[in-house]
Amino acid sequence: MIKNFKIHIIFRKTVFLIVIALTILKITTQEVEAETWEKVQTLGSTHIKVLEATPEGLLAGEFFQGTVGGSYPLNGIYISRDLGETWEFIGLKNRGITDLKYFNGIIYATTYYTINNTYGIFYSDDMGETWQNLWLSPSSTKIDRDSNTIYLGTEHYGIYTSTDEGQTWNKVFEGSGINFKIYGLQSSENITLASTISKVYKTTDKGSTWEEIYPLHNLGINSFLIDGNTIFAGSSGTKGLYVSRDMGLTWEKVLDFGSYSVDKLIKFENRYYAGRYDEEKQNYSVFVSTDGGISWENTGLNASIIDKVVSFGTIYSEPPLLFSSVSNMGIFKTEIPRTNLAFNSFLNIPWNYKNANELIDNITSFFDHSYPLLGYTYHPEPENESRSTLNFLGIKDVEPKIYYSSHGGYDFDLNFGTQIIASSSGYASYYYCKDCGNTIKINHPNGYQTTYMHLQEDDILTKAGPVWVETGDVIGKVGLTGRTTGPHLHFEVTKDRNGNGNFNDDFPTGKIDPFGWQSNEKNDPWENYFWEDTLGSHKGTESVYLWNYINGNLIRTINPGDTSNEIVLENKHALFESPIHLFTTKMLNYAKPAINSYNQILKYIENTSFTLKSFNQTGENIVSFINPVLIEIFVDPENLTGINLNSVSLYFYNEVSNIWEEVPSLFNEELNKISATVDHLSWFAVFGEKENVIPISTDIIISGSQNDIWFTEPPLIEFFVNNRENTHNINTYYSVDNGDTWQLYETPFYINTEGITNLIYKSQDYDGLMEQEHEQTIHINLSGKTTGKIKVRDAAFQTE
């Protein structure tokens, strides 16, 4: 067993190096956007009428009107479970497939021919192993459904709906004939649209009532795409593409699309795709829009002048794939480019780190992309965003997990006194505000400014400025000045948007997230944030990745046929045992668990926080795994100082209860490796119990001559920390201004201020755990004045 382990380790180190190489390669090639189309040779059919994505693979429905025979067409349904590499015929042979819909474990198929006296709609609830006839429907053209209603479009009788899983059907329109043929049908939870040869209808009550959309009449609309409040409607004729941004109330023509026919529409993440004729090249192709449907460009599919795109299908994988079925030509596929992260790397980590991953591991508060304007009074944070933080990964965290909302920078958890260094060279100046405390701002020559708050009075670079600093020059030490409850660095970046060399006119809209915006699924709300207030009209800034280090993340498609089912991110490994279906998994180094979510017994072990998520082929999160997932994490033994090694264990964050729960784990002390198996994926981190679990407490001794409660000479203040044999690395902080500013206690000191002083003090232990604040009221009367009239605590000393 031990031998196997060692071999495994060597193997993993190799993998680790390859991963690094790939990551670097990926960064450098990220700008390349060329999409190349490749014909899918393994499915010879040129009559695929419809493609449909399912969690387990891509379906292809074949329909050929003519003499049936030979291996193609089979006029039935195929599935590819491996990204279009191989295809399996799964039934409905010779029926001719007119449409397919996958919904919640069920495949619906509408068919054209009658076989053995059955026809109409079929369904399978076992991914095509068996098929049942759902309804002997009138000849059908389209099928779709939402959580409540199945919608069926027919050749001559308009739409039928069923709200009882197909047991009974309701005919929506009176009448029959060519004016009642359904060309387009698209359903979503909020709205469903359908089109006939001249009219377009919508329902917003799951098919109970339908109304006409007059602006779309007589345009030959035959395809729809519903994306939230945005709806596209495509014309099969020469009328082009139409868009509504208000759930179908008002419509306008998409001018950049031109007056071409639209052959199918599909969305993947934040890209829209449409089949369209290219006038210049005189052929049909697939066009893409990456700006919400405003501008469109050719992806380079080279279909002939007569062959249109009849269907689209997408597979969530790495890279994601787009499939297009072209009439008479077959299926083509292309990789969907990932959204480009804008880079302008020039920032080093602003402290001397041991592991570059400290940059993400030490984050205790993120830049809030939904509203990063803490303290901006002219435009308050919208109420519905005020309890949550949206970070650069698109993860919306609710307090208290990652606090706090409206933050315009990053809080890095660092020990009191840690040297802070210039992230990049530039002119450094001192700045002070009550909440910021001692602050250094550095104006960098490339038009960015970095800000470092809450620094100590001691060793601060300058109290004026500007002075030139080089990258890595010490500019101060982590302190407690300004509004802060514990030592940390508040770091933020501002962009000189108008390039005038002055950053004062870049508040508040110049704030940017140095981690950029890394979500493919949604667009950055801060970049698209418009508002007006008494100062004028404002728009947020595009966030750009500014660090010289890449935060570790890895995305990989796991295929049951592959030899390795493992994903390795530096010291973190996940092995999927005997995967059943192809899926894509994503591992990401993540911030340390919030300090208030664990207790005085447990300590987070550095560089072990990560998220692991898996997605099926439609991009949905896979909640649980039938076969176990083995997780292994290698820890730095130095991070285990003061930890009971028998207690070191993997934990996962329970998003429902908001607590960290232990996963049964093994700790191999020889390899410093934690192993655990899980059946669902989450946010993980390693914790261990502290050897000394008695909470720290601070005592105070005040000495001096007293008359009643009043000191008649400046009292001497001394603090003592209890419950620790060794007080090394334990800091005591005190404040004489009700917590506005904090001082580090070094030696006994006198208070000379006449009147009443509210002395607050607390200590922080070696693990960063802060004691509850103590409060001591001290009365000082040095001049022997009458003290009877003093009533108000905290007020300045007054006599009559």
Ligand SMILES: [Zn+2]
């Ligand atoms: Zn902060």
